[in-house]
Amino acid sequence: MPAAFFGHGTPLNTIAANRYTQAWRAYGAALPRPRAVVVFSAHWYVVGTRITVARKPPTIHDFNARFPQELFDFTYPARGDAALVERIVELVSPVRVERDAASWGIDHGAYSVLAHLFPNADVPVVEVSLDRAQPPERHYELAARLAPLRAEGVFLMGSGNIVHNLELADRTFGSEPFVWAARFDELVRGLLAAGDHAALVSYHRLGPDARLAVPTPDHYLPLLAVIATQRANERADTIVDGFAFGSGSMLSISLAA
Amino acid sequence: MTARSAGFVARITTLSDQRARLHAGLPELHELYRDCVRAAAPPNPQFERERIIAQAPNPRELVFLFGLLNEGENEAALLLELVDAVYTADPQAPVAHIADEAWYYLRTSIDAHWQHDAGEPSLAAALAYLFSVLDDRWDALSSRTPSLPEPDETSVYARTMLLRALRDDLG
Numbered sequence: 472m473p474a475a476f477f478g479h480g481t482p483l484n485t486i487a488a489n490r491y492t493q494a495w496r497a498y499g500a501a502l503p504r505p506r507a508v509v510v511f512s513a514h515w516y517v518v519g520t521r522i523t524v525a526r527k528p529p530t531i532h533d534f535n536a537r538f539p540q541e542l543f544d545f546t547y548p549a550r551g552d553a554a555l556v557e558r559i560v561e562l563v564s565p566v567r568v569e570r571d572a573a574s575w576g577i578d579h580g581a582y583s584v585l586a587h588l589f590p591n592a593d594v595p596v597v598e599v600s601l602d603r604a605q606p607p608e609r610h611y612e613l614a615a616r617l618a619p620l621r622a623e624g625v626f627l628m629g630s631g632n633i634v635h636n637l638e639l640a641d642r643t644f645g646s647e648p649f650v651w652a653a654r655f656d657e658l659v660r661g662l663l664a665a666g667d668h669a670a671l672v673s674y675h676r677l678g679p680d681a682r683l684a685v686p687t688p689d690h691y692l693p694l695l696a697v698i699a700t701q702r703a704n705e706r707a708d709t710i711v712d713g714f715a716f717g718s719g720s721m722l723s724i725s726l727a728a
Numbered sequence: 729m730t731a732r733s734a735g736f737v738a739r740i741t742t743l744s745d746q747r748a749r750l751h752a753g754l755p756e757l758h759e760l761y762r763d764c765v766r767a768a769a770p771p772n773p774q775f776e777r778e779r780i781i782a783q784a785p786n787p788r789e790l791v792f793l794f795g796l797l798n799e800g801e802n803e804a805a806l807l808l809e810l811v812d813a814v815y816t817a818d819p820q821a822p823v824a825h826i827a828d829e830a831w832y833y834l835r836t837s838i839d840a841h842w843q844h845d846a847g848e849p850s851l852a853a854a855l856a857y858l859f860s861v862l863d864d865r866w867d868a869l870s871s872r873t874p875s876l877p878e879p880d881e882t883s884v885y886a887r888t889m890l891l892r893a894l895r896d897d898l899g
Contacts, residue, residue, distance in 0.1 A: 518810060604814050606825045638840040675828065683843055686832050688825065 472505055474627040475710065476697040477584045478721040479513075482534045485583040491721050492587045494711035498725065499588030500694055505626035507552045507595040509559065510622070511615065511696040512530075512580030513631035516689040520613065521571040521600040524556050528596060529576035547582035552595035555625065559599065562616045575600070580630040594626075601692045611672050614696035627700055629693025633659050634684040634720035644717030655684035656712075656720045659694075663707040665722060668698055684720075697726065704728045730867055733860040740852055747815050749852040754812055757859050761787035767869040768794040770876045796865050797858075800837025804830045805858055806844070811851060811891060827851055834858075 477495065479687065484492055499676040514533050517519070530546040560568045577596055578583070601610060614627075634652045641649075648656065658680070662671050672695055674681050685691045688710060698707070729737075736756055740749040762781050768791075769777055784790050788809075792802040807830035811823045831849030834857065835842040 518813075570830050604810055604826065606822045636843075638836050639843065675825075679844065686836075686843065 472503060472621045472624055472626050473725050473727040474621055474697050474700050475723065475725040476629040476631070477590050477696045477710070477723040478632045478712075478719070479580055479583045479630045480585055480632065480715050480719055480721050482538060482542055482579040485579060485586050486541055486601065488515075491713065491723075493709055495584055495587040495723070496590070497545060498710050498723075499590075502588070502626065503624075505594055506624040507555050507597060508549075508585065508589070508628060508691065509555070509620060510577075510581040510585075510596060510598045510625045511601060511614065511627075511693040512578050513601070513635075513677045513690040514578040514580040515575055515600040516603055516692075517600050518602065518604050519569055519600070520566055520602050521575065522556055522559060523551060523577075523596075523598045523683050524553065524570040524572050525576060526553070527551065528598070530582060531576050531578040533578045543669055545582075545586075547585060547592050547596075549585070549589070549596040550579065552597055555595065555597050555620075558623075559597065559617065560618070563613055563712040566613055571600075573593055584628070584630050588628075599696075601689060607672050607674065607688060607692065607695055610692045611668070611695045611699045614699035616702040617626045618702075620671060621700060627697065629695075629697040631690035631693040632719050633691060633694060634714075634718060635690035635723050636683055636686050636718040638686070639683070639718045640716040641718070642716055644714075646714055647717060648714035648720070649683075649717045651680045651683050652714065652718050655680040656714075656722060660709075660722070661675055663698070666701070668701075671695065671698060683718075697724075701726050702728070729861050729862045733856075733863045736859050738742075740856065746851045747819070750812050750855055751815070753852070753855045753859070754809065757855065757862075758787060760859060760862055760866065761791045763808060763868065764796050764866050765790045765794065767866055768796060768874060770874045772876055774830050787824060791862070796862065796869075798837050800833040800835075801858060801861070803833040804837065804854055807833065808855055808858075830854055 480491065527548065528551050532543050556570065575598065577598060581596065581598060584698065618629060634656055659676060674685055674691060705726045705728050707724045707726055710725050711721065713721040715721055736753065743749045743752055761773045765787055766777065781787060788802065791797050797805065807826050809823050811826050814821045816825055827849040831854060833888055834854050835845060
C-alpha cells in the first residue's frame, strides 16, 4: 500500500473543487482499496501520543467562525477501527499511547483530504496525534514502527504543509510563492528525491528559509511520519503541487515503488 | 517595568540555569494569573470567586479568556509550562524544539512580521517578559472597578407569567 503526504491548505478545500482536490480525488480513485487509513494530522498537535478509538469518530470543526456554515455542517462519517488501534499500540510499544475516545475525532487536516480520497467515507479512519513535547526525530522513529501496516493493507497518510507560515500569508500573492518559500519547497523536493531523511528530520538546520517555512513544527511533522515508512525501492512522486497566499506549499507526495 | 516585575527578574536572576529559573518562576507567574482573574472578574457578591480560581485546572486559561494574554503569549506561556514538565520528568530530555516554538510565538505576539531573531531563545527571558507584560496589565486593571452587566428590565410580572406558563406547558 502506498503512503502519502498531503499539503491540505485551507479548510475550504473540504468542500472545494479545484486542481488540488481534483488531484487528490484522482489519486484516491487509483489507490488499491485500503482496509483502513492511519492519519497524522497537523491539527492534532498535543502533549503525548494519542490515538482515536471511537467507533464513529466525530467530525472536528477545528477552525474559526469566519468560515462558512457549509463547512460547519460538513461531516465525515467514517468508522474507527478498534483492531487497528490495538495493532498500532503494539507496534509503537513501549511508547505510551493514550486511547482517546472523547476529546478528538477526524479533524479538518484529515477530512479536507479524505473527503476527496474516499468521498463515501467507507474506509475506517484512525488518527494518531503529534506529540508537542517530542523533537522531530522522535516523530520519525515512532512512525517508522508503523511501516508494517502498509503491508497489511493500511494507507498511511500525513496531512500538513511543507511551507506553512500563516503570519506571512498574503492573499494578493494568490498561487505565487514568496521567494524563500519556493526555495525551501525546492530544497525539500531535492532531499526527498535523494532520500536524505536525516536532513529532512533536522530541518531546523536548513537555514533561514527553513525558519520562515516551518516556524512551528505542526504542519511539517506529518511529512516525517510518512517518509519514515519509505522502503529502499520507493520514490516520492508528486501528486500535486503549488502555493497558496505566498507562504503555503500545497505539495503532496506519494511513496510507491 | 513595575516594582513587582523588577523583583521577579531579580529573584530568578540569582538562580544558576534556565531550568531552575523556569521552575522557580512559573509558580509566581501562576500567582499573577490568579491576581489578574481577581482584578478582571466583575465583583458579583453572590458568587464565590475564589472557588473558581482555585478549581480552574490552569488559571492561565481564565486570564486568556479575559483577554489579558493574547494568543501568542498564551501559547508561549503554555510551552514554558511544557518545558518545565518535560524537565521535571527527565532532566536530560531535549527541549530546544519547544523553546524555539515558544520564542516564535512570543515574537509574533509582539509583531507578526518579527520572523527572524539572531539570538538563541531564552526561556528565562520569555518567562520574565510574560510576567512583566501581565503585571503591567494587572496594574492597569487594578485601578478601575470592573462592573457587572446591567440587569435586564423585564418586569417581575412578566417573569412570573413566564415561569407559570412554562410550568403549565411542561408540568
